[in-house]
Amino acid sequence: MLLGQSILFAALQASLFLVPGYGMSEIQRRFLTCGDPSLQCDHGVIMVYGVQFSTIEKLSSNERPKACSDTEAFNGVSNRCDGNEKCDVATSGSVCDLCSTAYLTNIFLDVTYGCLESKKVTTCHGVVHLECGDGVVFLQKALYGRIDSQTCSQGRPQSELTNTKCSQEGTLALWSQRCDGKQTCEVNMRVNQISDPCVGTYKYLDVPYICLPAKTSITCEGSTSSLDCxxxxxxxxxxxxxxxxxxxxxxxxxxxSNQNCLQPKTLDVVKQWCEGKSQCTVGLDPVFGDPCYGTYKYLEVSYTCLGGSPTV
Structure with a gap:
């Protein structure tokens, strides 16, 4: 499987740059080894743009490492690190045996990444909007409840502020399903109030998120579309x-009428079709089934092009 990483790295190493409107730091490059297998953003969260799997020196045949394509290395690091302030690629199993005892001093991952600024909205009542301009929303966390006594405390009696260990389970999943991949998203506290996680406590909704520099492809039911990078x-x-x-x-x-129709396995399917490729066709596939019978559906895909510009 070829990822075209040589093209990507040539493009990124030629010049360090900023992405306007996304609050992203300069592109950075790090060599991760077993002795130092972590990435960190002092401000914002990690976004991985390229990974190459390499060895420091030629190994003897009996120490030859497990075959690891740049695609596998990229997917492994991206899955562990994207959206986090810090990640350890060798935790809970390694990316392509980075820390195998047979050759732990010989393997390294050449990683190119940036740090995306994190935004946050907090509402005590009513409606707020997540806004990402030309990018798309990606939620990091979501809290409905109370974890301190100061937020949304004005005019409230002390008895409603003392419980600071109150959070509703499933809040992140709920709002991720509604907002991830959209340029704007309405966050309405009343929608979140499925149950009361702490009766008698005055609660608020707190949603930190990042804006990803991504494009969105829409394919109406019964049709296909092409993604081209x-x-x-x-x-x-x-x-x-x-x-x-x-x-x-x-x-x-x-x-x-049904505007909460979701097919959880969509992301895995589209990644199999498209991730790491220059071109792919999406839509018109029975693998999705019918997540909401009687509703006219569509396939939405948020993606970016690494090392090139999309031509959709």
Whole structure:
């Protein structure tokens, strides 16, 4: 499996740059070894843009490491690190045997990454919006409850502020399903109030998120679309087959009332189709099944091109 990493690294190493509008630091390059297998962002969260798997010196045949393509190395590091302030690629098993005792001083991962600024919205009541301009929303955390006595405390009696260990289970999953991959997303506290995690405590909704520099492809039910990254390669951030609003793929349709139609396995399927490739075709596949019978659905995919510009 070829990822086109040589193209990617040539593009990134030629010049360090900033991405306007996304609050991203300069692109950085690190060599990870077993002795130092971690990435960290002092401000913001990690976004991996390229990984090469290499050896410091030629190993003897009986010490030859497990074959590891740049695709495997990239996917392994990206899955562990993207969206985190810090990550250890050798924790709970290594990426392509980085820390195998047979050759732990010989293998390294050449990683290119940036740090994305984290934003946060907090609402005591009512509605707020997550905004990402030309990028897309990706939630890091979400809290509905109370973890301190200061937030949303004005005018509230002390008895409603003392419980600082209150959080509703499933809040992150709920809002990730609604917001990830969108340019804007409405966050309504009333939607979140499925149950009361701490009766008598005045609660608030706290949502930290990042804006990913991504494009979005929309494919209406029964159709196909092509993602094309030219000389670059595709990295998929989010995908859903179903319906999350009433306007997308709505022309001439009336089956639009269910706007919380989700197919959880969509992301894994689209990654198999597209991740690491220069081009791929998405949509019109029975593997998605019918997550909401009677609703006219669409496939939405948020992705970026590494080492090139999209031509969709």
């Amino acid at each position: 030219g000389k670059g390669v595709i990295k998929v951030f989010h995908a859903n087959y179903g319906r999350r609003d009433g306007s997308t793929c709505s022309a001439g349709r009336h089956e639009l």
